[in-house]
Amino acid sequence: ILNVEQSPQSLHVQEGDSTNFTCSFPSSNFYALHWYRWETAKSPEALFVMTLNGDEKKKGRISATLNTKEGYSYLYIKGSQPEDSATYLCASYSGAGSYQLTFGKGTKLSVIP
Amino acid sequence: DAGVIQSPRHEVTEMGQEVTLRCKPISGHNSLFWYRQTMMRGLELLIYFNNNVPIDDSGMPEDRFSAKMPNASFSTLKIQPSEPRDSAVYFCASSLGLSNQPQHFGDGTRLSIL
Numbered sequence: 001i002l003n004v005e006q007s008p009q010s011l012h013v014q015e016g017d018s019t020n021f022t023c024s025f026p027s028s029n030f031y032a033l034h035w036y037r038w039e040t041a042k043s044p045e046a047l048f049v050m051t052l053n054g055d056e057k058k059k060g061r062i063s064a065t066l067n068t069k070e071g072y073s074y075l076y077i078k079g080s081q082p083e084d085s086a087t088y089l090c091a092s093y094s095g096a097g098s099y100q101l102t103f104g105k106g107t108k109l110s111v112i113p
Numbered sequence: 114d115a116g117v118i119q120s121p122r123h124e125v126t127e128m129g130q131e132v133t134l135r136c137k138p139i140s141g142h143n144s145l146f147w148y149r150q151t152m153m154r155g156l157e158l159l160i161y162f163n164n165n166v167p168i169d170d171s172g173m174p175e176d177r178f179s180a181k182m183p184n185a186s187f188s189t190l191k192i193q194p195s196e197p198r199d200s201a202v203y204f205c206a207s208s209l210g211l212s213n214q215p216q217h218f219g220d221g222t223r224l225s226i227l
Contacts, residue, residue, distance in 0.1 A: 031212040043204060044156075046215030089156065093212040100169055101146070101216065105155040 004092050006104035013080050014112050020076045021107040023090030027071035032093040034101065035064055035075055039086045047075075047088075080111045115139070119205050119219035127227050131193040134222045137186055138207030146216060147180055147190050148204040156204070162188065163210055195226045 005024045013019045025033065032051045036044040048057040053068040061078045077084055087106040094100055118137040126132055138145045146161040160170040162182045170180070177196070182188040192199055202223050206216040 034215060036215075043218035043220050044216075046217070049213050049215050051213050100158060100161070102158070103156040 004090060004102050004104040006088075006090055006107050008107060009105070010108040010110070012110045012112060015080060015082060017080050018076065018078045019080055019109070020074050021088060021109075023073045023075070023092075023104055025071050025073075025090075025092035025102075026094075027068055029094050030068050030071075030092065033066055033068075033073050034091040034093065035073070036089040036091065037086050038089055038106065044089060075107075077109070080109070082111045082113050085109055085111045117205055117207050117217050117219035119203075119222050121222060122220060123223045123225075125225045125227065126195060128196055129194045130226075131191065132195045132199075132224060132226075134190040134203050134205075134224070136188045136190070136205030136219060138188070138205070139217055140186065142207035142209055142217070143185070144208045144210035145182060145188050146206040146208075147188070148206065150202040150204060150221070159190070195224075197226045200224055200226050 007022050032049055034049050035047040037047050038044040048064045050057055050066040055066040057064050063076045066073045075088055087108045089103050089106045091101045091103040117139055120135045144163050147159040148156050149159055150156050157172055159172045160180045161168055165182045165185055178192055180190045202221045204218050204221045206218045208214045208216045
């Protein structure tokens with residue numbers, strides 16, 4: 001069983017501020033790290049899938065980095081907007097025996113206008 | 114293209130009744146996943162299928178839960194008999210089956226067992 005930990009659990013930022021959150025995961029048997037954005041009353045939507053150590057991905061104002069050797073990933077949001085308010089989930093894909101995507105509990109971001 | 118389609122969106126039933134949740138994955142996706150979301154445990158993987166074959170059902174809580182995928186375009190998750198502690202949101206997701214491919218989630222079924 002993987003332990004995927006996310007911090008902080010929740011975060012309030014002012015509109016225009018930049019912010020980041022952390023996802024930590026076991027580095028052994030690592031295959032991929034997923035980030036999802038989950039708005040209230042909707043379903044999770046994929047943001048990024050990263051596989052290689054040192055990977056950096058960017059989508060608009062959101063970017064993510066990956067360190068597979070130490071088992072962590074950061075998600076950055078530049079110039080937060082109210083529409084960025086959501087829960088951000090990370091999930092680690094392990095291939096030890098059978099493939100399984102294990103989710104963290106998420107970081108709930110609230111952007112205050 | 115239609116996304117992952119789940120039905121029903123909401124289900125309210127009495128304890129002891131059989132509950133069947135349905136999922137239609139995205140056409141061409143060969144992996145299908147059933148998740149349960151609760152406040153206490155977050156998003157938990159219950160079972161997943163690859164090419165219609167169940168690969169890992171270690172997340173299925175107990176024998177009251179069963180899942181089938183009779184063909185590439187349909188899957189069911191059944192709870193029999195249902196209990197109040199089964200109340201949760203159940204999500205189905207599909208993907209191209211590789212670890213480096215994102216999962217696409219349905220809108221979920223909100224299940225309430227009275």
